[in-house]
Amino acid sequence: MGLEGNVCVVTGGSRGIGRVAAQTWAGAGATVVILARRKGPLQETAVALRAAGGKVHDVVADVSLEADCDRLAAFLGDLCGRVDLLFNNAGVVHPVKPLHELEPTEFDRVLSINLRGVFLMTRALLPLLMARPGSQVLNVTSGLKAAAGYGAYSVSKSALDALTRVMAVELSPRVKVNTFNPGWVRTDMAPDAPTAADTLAPRLLAIAEGRVEAGEGEEL
């Protein structure tokens, strides 16, 4: 299988796009570590993927907490000592309301997960990514960059694009850092989207196998 021997980390791997990524990469033979805040859904996903033959580990962690990111790094250090692909996918969109109605704590929460969480997780796993020349970091961005009602979310994803560019120039060529824009796909976050999330599987597999460059032709 194409990813045999690879180690992939999927933040927000319990459902939605993260679950599709975990299923795809585990199905191609990778060892996949999924994480999310809520234990129940995370374990359910891990059990289902293992039942299908996947080498899947689940770790309850919040990407916005430095201690959780460091704990995950320690877990991975003991497990295998390296990471081939970090999928920074965990994200939140709510509350959806005009910026002037947002509580400062609500604004901070979205930024702390969607932006700071990517910084914290990548920082914590960097020694493990460096252990694998050609490893990849994929930061899940969005086309929503200036949408009414989505102020904190739009700001977080715009800033994430900038964070990705800085990471890319600082870490290349040892680690390849790119955005991944999934488009509008049906998940708990986007229940009205017209396209099923599992249609992303072929693209996710091609990127992980290095057959296509992540970010290629992406609208940011």
Ligand SMILES: NC(=O)c1ccc[n+]([C@@H]2O[C@H](COP(=O)([O-])OP(=O)(O)OC[C@H]3O[C@@H](n4cnc5c(N)ncnc54)[C@H](OP(=O)(O)O)[C@@H]3O)[C@@H](O)[C@H]2O)c1
């Ligand atoms: N769906 C779309 O159309 C779409 C479009 C563009 C971009 N995106 C982006 O794609 C990513 C995934 O979205 P989705 O639609 O799959 O969302 P989703 O179905 O709501 O899933 C979000 C995942 O992230 C986890 N999560 C949330 N906060 C977390 C935290 N602080 N620490 C760790 N895990 C956390 C959730 O589990 P817990 O709640 O248990 O933590 C869940 O596993 C997000 O970054 C989103 O912005 C989605």
